[in-house]
Amino acid sequence: MVRGRPVGLRVRSAVWRVVVYLLLLVLVTVALLPLLWMVSTSLKPGFLEAYSLSLLPSKVTWSNYPDTWNRVPFPGPMANTIFITALALFGSLVSASITGYAFARLRFPGREVWFAILIMTMLIPPAIMIIPQYLLFNWLRWIDSYKPLIVPWFFGGGAFRIFLFRQFIKSIPEELDQAAEIDGCSTFRIFAQIIVPLMMPAVATVAVLGFMDFWNDFFAPFIYLNNVDKDTIVLRLFRIWSDAEGYMREELHTVMAGNVLVTLPAFIIFFIAQKRFIQGIVTTGIKG
Amino acid sequence: MKGSTKKKIEGYLFIFPWIIGLSVFVIYPAGYGLVLGFFKFDIFNPPKWVGLRHFMELFTEDPNFLKSLSVTLRYIIFSVGLRVGAAFFLALLLNQRVKALGLWRTLFYTPSIVAGYALALLWNRMMDPQYGLVNVVLRFFGGPTPNWFGSEPLAFATITVMSVWSVGPLVVIFLAGLQGIPQELYEQAEIDGAKMRHRLIAVTIPMISPVLLFNLVIGCIHATQLFVEPLVMTNGGPNNATLTLLLYLYRNAFSYLKMGYAAAIAMIMFLLTLGMTLFLFRWSRRWVYYAGSG
Structure with missing residues (x-):
């Protein structure tokens, strides 16, 4: 040619x-x-x-790194961030996969209506909910605790994640669960023993994307946490290095060491799991 | 049938936690948010109905709000334009059957991993007049070394231009769209003697238009929520040149405890997002081409 x-x-x-x-x-x-x-x-x-x-x-x-680590200090806020990220991630994975499974496989009246509602919630601008959510958590006496950052994720886990799980589960051949159903398996056992092992690629994708969201989250910790002891690492860095506290030019190298430290976990996960990562963006993007 | 009744109940059992979360953490706050703007509320005293007074005040007596509205609108237009344009261009380049595509894609995605606060802090220090990367490079080439956060246009331009660095997800989405275009269309166009430029206009752009629309809608919604960058880099200054709607909402709600007034700002943001989305969808009828649906 x-x-x-x-x-x-x-x-x-x-x-x-x-x-x-x-x-x-x-x-x-x-x-x-x-x-x-x-x-x-x-x-x-x-x-x-x-x-x-x-x-x-x-x-x-290299000593800039231990210097920063000790000066911030990193251990407390880091532990808080790991705690919040782990629980929020766990809650959203469990909850979103169960909900996604129901939307992909179970036939129940009103399913299409509920699914349309799910899609619509993705388009609600978050700004409209900030103040009422704050007032709700204030009324529940949840301010200055980790509950606002964790508990909601156990109830649905986020519309995008449900959507991603639904799309993935729909692509698993249905013959497998039909055979199990004939054998008398309960719906929950089909989910736990047949679907869950097969949907691990989707779990990895959602986990990787979710980790970035929870780890980097600034706004929610910023408005819900007051006590310095409860700081996430991002919030702690903001408290000590924001311009409000005075711009410390002579700390440029330590500030950047802190920045590298705080983004390092995200980089490691990205480079290990980039295939899943990119696939997740394409699924929620193109098919969304 | 007994089995099917059980199935019906089961479906609801599985989505029940989501329905609770949806009602408590989404629908209730969204509904509350749509009415709170009509009340004066400082958390400590019960809400007091004030009708449209907050909205009148916002548009007639509050220059800070008008400024933040103008900043946000300009940011949406310029940053979405720049980001979508840059992402499309990069995706087109990467789609030229380049070798080691995965590696290039990863490299272009990498800056997007630094997000939120870390990104804002990095750019804040990078624009330092003395020691920041940008002025160090400019000084080396004998250029001017401005104080980037010292003047209104420069501060706004900095925050707008830096958004182009986190364009990774858009590139990935565009690239996947480009790779989905059937090769026959290009071969056919080539046989018909279409030059590259014509193939771009006649094949690529129509075929990618649904993805373009998606990126525009998501980009506009995202740009409306700009918060952490101006908070960290300029705290809205100088002279409110980077005061975004969300930053102003935050100040009213959490610094001045004017919850009702802040909720009125949230409602303006809601209407703005709704208006933009409807406009983009309506406008897109003139240029989006859905393959298969004629």
Whole structure:
């Protein structure tokens, strides 16, 4: 086929490929520069060195990390964040998969109406719910506790997650559960013993995306938590390094070390599970 | 049949927790949120009906609100335009049968992993007039080294432009859409003698238009909620140049305890989102092409 083409087209096509790769190379450099700067600054011996263009520290100063770790200090807020993330993630995985299973497999009157409601809730702008939710949690005496950050996720687990599970379970052949049903399996056993093992890819996807959401969440901890002892790690960094507390330029390198530390878990998970991750975005995006 | 009755009940048993959560944490707050704006409420005293007074005040006596509305609208237009444009361009590049596609996609996604507070803090320090990356580079090339958060247009531009760095999810969605376009369409167009530019207009854009609409809708809803970036980077300044609706809502609700007034702002945000979504869907009828439905 290529032989049949005029030479001119082939040359232009080779030039075109070079242009494409050059553009990609330039753009990827621009895209990654902030991250490279963050890591490089976090390893520099002091903030003054950030004045130079070089991304290579004159002396790689790993001690910035323990310094930041102790100064923030990381352990308490980190433990709080792990606690909240683990429970919220567990609650939303269990709850969203059960709900998604019902929408994918069980036939009950009004299912389509409930499903339409589910889809509509994805379009409600969160702003309208902020104050009433706060007042509700205030009335329940849940302010300054982790309950507002955890309990709601056990009741549905979020519309996007339910949707993702439903889509995935629908793609599992129904013959398997029909056979089990004929054998007298209860619906719950079919879910627990047949569907759950088969839906592990969806669990991984939802878990990876959910981890990022809960770990990085700023707004909810910011409005619901007051006591410093209850800080999530992101909230703690905000309290000590926001401009309200004074902008400490001489701490540039330690601030960036803190930033690397707080984003590290997300990076590790992203690089391990990027396939699941990207698939999750495509499923909730394209098919949504 | 006995079995089928059991099945009907079972379905509700499985979705029951969700229905509770939906009622308590979504429908009740959303409904409450739609009426609270008509009341004066400071948490400590019972709500007092004030009718449309909050809305009159917002639009006639509150320059901060008008400023935050204008900031948010401008942010939606510029940031969504830039992000969707950049993501589409990147996806087109990645769709040129490049080698190691997975690696490129991962690299372009990586900046989006830094999110929320960490992202805002990173950009705040990166724009430092003396030691920030941007001015260090500008100084090296002998360019001007402005105080990025010192002037209204620069502060607004910084927050708008930085949103392009977290464009990863949009690229992934566009790319999946592009890869779903049947190859025959391009081959047919090539046989018909269509140049690359024509293939883009006649094949790629119509086929990708539903994805484009999706990205625009989600992008606008997302941009309306901008909060942590201005809070951390500028605290809404200078002279409210980066005061977004959500940041102003937050201040009214949680700093001044004007819950009713803040709820009125939330209602404006709700109407804004609704209006944008309806507009995009209506407008899209003129350019979205749904393959298979004619």
